[in-house]
């Protein structure tokens with residue numbers, strides 16, 4: 267319990283028995299780098315400098331988003347206790363470590379990831395230790411392989427099993443793995459991933475992959491869960507009608523749809539009001555028919571990188 271304010275429990279149980287919140291906050295600030303000048307990009311990649319920069323008076327002049335520390339600090343008070351980061355998300359690990367210091371370690375759930383760079387250039391143990399240093403924590407709750415880099419992911423997985431056994435993380439999993447990656451993994455794995463985090467939203471519902479994960483005891487975690495509020499969702503007639511029925515916004519309807527489908531959505535926002543809104547989805551329930559209507563919006567439209575067709579070195 268944090269200052270007596272947190273009331274909800276960790277609702278989902280992973281295959282190794284640990285519990286995890288049913289909804290989370292994604293802290294990818296890489297988007298901000300791309301919008302910024304080269305100078306800012308360089309500063310962003312150095313983690314502590316990023317933190318000092320966003321806290322500095324000069325920051326406004328640089329015109330890049332500085333909302334992350336404020337949102338992270340406030341999030342647990344809104345019962346948002348799952349935080350998704352990565353070694354590839356610039357200073358976000360450092361921000362989490364810094365802003366969550368005042369809370370009990372048991373009251374938040376940290377996910378970080380083995381970046382593509384580290385997968386090629388470090389051992390998995392070296393990579394997680396460097397993340398733990400940034401986070402200022404002794405363990406992470408969930409450690410994920412960020413992308414199925416063709417030549418390295420099977421070898422990395424064997425090392426992931428090792429760091430799990432050593433207690434550096436409470437659970438292990440993968441991101442962006444398609445069925446064929448998971449089938450390859452099965453051949454060498456002693457422990458199967460507890461989570462697969464991948465792109466999923468009403469424009470791209472990934473039914474086959476979700477069925478496969480459910481059949482194999484792998485918890486689905488949905489990234490880009492609101493489809494970045496793409497105009498095709500903002501103006502979708504079915505969503506508009508359901509939204510009016512419950513007096514909830516379209517993002518709230520979409521996040522509730524994820525939860526009722528068994529996914530853990532990790533949504534990003536730069537606005538506290540949006541975070542408050544996104545966490546306020548526990549007082550209504552969609553009917554099966556409404557869930558089906560939202561399922562039917564799918565047009566297999568991927569908004570992010572395709573793990574079977576991308577340049578891992580540039581992610």
Ligand SMILES: NC(=O)c1ccc[n+]([C@@H]2O[C@H](COP(=O)([O-])OP(=O)(O)OC[C@H]3O[C@@H](n4cnc5c(N)ncnc54)[C@H](OP(=O)(O)O)[C@@H]3O)[C@@H](O)[C@H]2O)c1
Nearest residue numbers: 292293294441489490491492493494517533534535536540
């Ligand atoms: N494993 C991977 O390879 C991978 C890849 C991509 C993403 N991720 C994770 O997933 C997280 C989320 O992904 P994402 O940012 O691509 O997609 P997203 O969370 O679906 O979309 C974020 C966008 O939606 C808007 N939004 C959020 N809540 C809103 C609300 N209540 N009302 C209106 N607009 C709202 C935000 O704008 P405002 O700022 O204005 O609220 C922001 O522009 C990332 O931060 C990261 O942690 C993982």
